[in-house]
Amino acid sequence: MIHSALKSVHIPCxxxxxxxxxxxxLFDGAHNILEMKTLKKNIDLLGLPISTVILSISSNKDIARMLQAIEITDATYIITPHPFLERNISRREIEEAFQTFETNNYMYNPNLEDTIKSIYENTKGNTFILVTGSLYLVGYVKSILFPD
Known part of the structure; x- marks a missing residue:
């Protein structure tokens, strides 16, 4: 009975x-290094072709290490401010973190709604858009794309 119940458990985001x-x-609220590593492991295990990563990282996190933990180097990264202004990371800090990463394929976009619409309209093929870095971000993007 427990085994059967666990098969049907659903944890949003x-x-x-x-x-x-x-x-x-793919919505996942991973917001620390260990969670990012686990997310990356699961993406690889499932063979999910991630083409775009929408990411927000809180100011109290190590941006470079979080990027290295997720390590999807052939994806396009869209970095957006944290939903809570007091937790925002400056654009300069983000650019410095990406200098330690293996891709230059990123952009900082403070207008999240326009970004989501643009990515959604331009994504084709058998790929996934990963939304991660903050449960707040994931919930917000999910509510825009999949309103009740």
């Missing part, structure tokens, strides 16, 4: 895959 008009999203 944790390895949650949703699809909208053929565009696949």
């Amino acid at each position: 944790r390895m949650e895959i949703l699809e909208k008009n053929g565009v696949k999203f």
Whole structure:
């Protein structure tokens, strides 16, 4: 009975895959280095082709180490401010962190709603858009794309 119940457990915004008009999203609220490593391990285990990463990192985190933990070097990264202004990281800090990472394929975009619409409209093929870095961000993006 317990085994059966565990198979049906659903935790929103944790390895949650949703699809909208053929565009696949992976929502995961990983917000520390260990969670990012676990997320990356699960992405690799499932063979999910991530083309875009929408990411927000809180000011009390080590940006470079979090990027290294997720390590999806062939994806495009869209960095957005943290939903809580007091936890924002400056654009300069983000750019410095990306200098330690293996990709220059990133952009900082403070207008999240426009970014989401643009990515959604331009994503094609068998790829996923990963939204991660903050449960607040993941919940916000999910509410925009999949309103009740």
